[in-house]
Amino acid sequence: MTTIGILGAGQLGRMLALAGYPLGLTFHFYDPTPGSPAGQLAPQNVAAYDDRIALQRFAAGVDLVTYEFENVPAQTVRFLAQLVPVFPPPQALETAQDRLVEKTLFRQLGIPTPQFVTVDSLEDLQAAVHQTGLPAVLKTRRLGYDGKGQAVVRSPDDLAPAWQRLGKQNLILESFVAFDRELSVLAARGPDGGCVFYPLVENQHREGILRLSIAPAPNLTPMLQQTAESYAAAILEKLDYTGVLAVELFERDGVLLANEMAPRVHNSGHWTQNGAHPDQFECHLRAGLGWPLTQPVVTGFSAMINLIGDHPAAPEILQNPAAHLHLYAKSPRPGRKLGHINLCAASASELQAVLQAVCRNLFLEKVCL
Numbered sequence: 001m002t003t004i005g006i007l008g009a010g011q012l013g014r015m016l017a018l019a020g021y022p023l024g025l026t027f028h029f030y031d032p033t034p035g036s037p038a039g040q041l042a043p044q045n046v047a048a049y050d051d052r053i054a055l056q057r058f059a060a061g062v063d064l065v066t067y068e069f070e071n072v073p074a075q076t077v078r079f080l081a082q083l084v085p086v087f088p089p090p091q092a093l094e095t096a097q098d099r100l101v102e103k104t105l106f107r108q109l110g111i112p113t114p115q116f117v118t119v120d121s122l123e124d125l126q127a128a129v130h131q132t133g134l135p136a137v138l139k140t141r142r143l144g145y146d147g148k149g150q151a152v153v154r155s156p157d158d159l160a161p162a163w164q165r166l167g168k169q170n171l172i173l174e175s176f177v178a179f180d181r182e183l184s185v186l187a188a189r190g191p192d193g194g195c196v197f198y199p200l201v202e203n204q205h206r207e208g209i210l211r212l213s214i215a216p217a218p219n220l221t222p223m224l225q226q227t228a229e230s231y232a233a234a235i236l237e238k239l240d241y242t243g244v245l246a247v248e249l250f251e252r253d254g255v256l257l258a259n260e261m262a263p264r265v266h267n268s269g270h271w272t273q274n275g276a277h278p279d280q281f282e283c284h285l286r287a288g289l290g291w292p293l294t295q296p297v298v299t300g301f302s303a304m305i306n307l308i309g310d311h312p313a314a315p316e317i318l319q320n321p322a323a324h325l326h327l328y329a330k331s332p333r334p335g336r337k338l339g340h341i342n343l344c345a346a347s348a349s350e351l352q353a354v355l356q357a358v359c360r361n362l363f364l365e366k367v368c369l
């Protein structure tokens with residue numbers, strides 16, 4: 001029996017385990033936070049990510065290791081890779097952890113991005129706006145997610161406050177993209193180099209947090225899908241990648257600009273649990289194990305609604321037969337992802353009707369419609 005070790009025991013690790021148990025896999029989690037959501041499903045080592053003795057014990061009990069979020073320290077992954085196979089590769093994690101390295105890679109591969117400039121001082125920031133123009137977005141190079149670690153600067157008067165707010169650390173300034181919509185593509189690559197792709201998804205954010213994904217993205221053209229796949233394929237090959245990769249994109253006037261990548265299963269792919277086979281979680285596990293990767297079969301049209309901060313009672317959600325509820329066993333807290341609802345329909349128009357009905361019944365119109 002194969003045991004998969006997962007760094008991080010949050011909801012993504014939980015969903016990886018739920019996808020893997022029907023395949024005969026077992027799991028072991030490593031996370032410094034006791035009582036994490038995935039700890040209900042499998043043993044969890046509670047230890048610091050720099051505790052090498054604990055990491056050695058963890059590695060001794062698993063056959064291979066993956067990670068469920070990109071803020072796991074890269075040195076932890078590199079240390080484990082000396083002891084046990086790890087996927088995706090440490091280089092992918094290190095790239096995704098630094099926005100400057102990430103966007104530099106995109107540019108090297110010919111993938112368009114917003115204009116960007118590295119910023120290490122207030123003087124750098126004042127000079128950088130001459131290249132990016134205003135408005136622009138100032139971001140920390142590391143540890144930013146769900147809208148954290150960034151500030152929009154709209155005038156020269158915003159520069160000093162933004163520099164103070166973001167902690168005077170190494171930053172990157174990016175030109176503000178007046179995009180038509182936000183999209184993402186999920187791809188998976190196996191050890192043999194074979195790749196599969198999910199359709200582009202349209203994403204809607206509020207307060208920096210993903211609220212709604214629609215799959216496939218409305219008005220998706222073969223050319224747009226082909227372009228997104230070419231971007232993802234170039235990244236996968238360059239990094240000699242194994243596993244699922246998400247690439248977040250801006251669409252502007254029919255052109256796709258790469259925003260960032262996530263070397264893991266991704267929130268915008270949760271719809272696959274009920275709207276595609278195999279879903280992103282099974283696909284990630286298959287890739288890591290070297291099992292066959294089959295092009296996902298998409299069944300109809302899907303939407304994913306994130307439940308943020310609080311959620312209605314399960315019976316209230318499940319009264320709609322099109323709704324599939326996934327809760328993460330997390331206590332309510334403002335801004336916290338507690339679960340999601342997947343909606344499935346036979347047509348795009350039917351999906352819109354179901355989505356509007358569910359959001360109206362759950363009082364989610366303001367955040368999802």
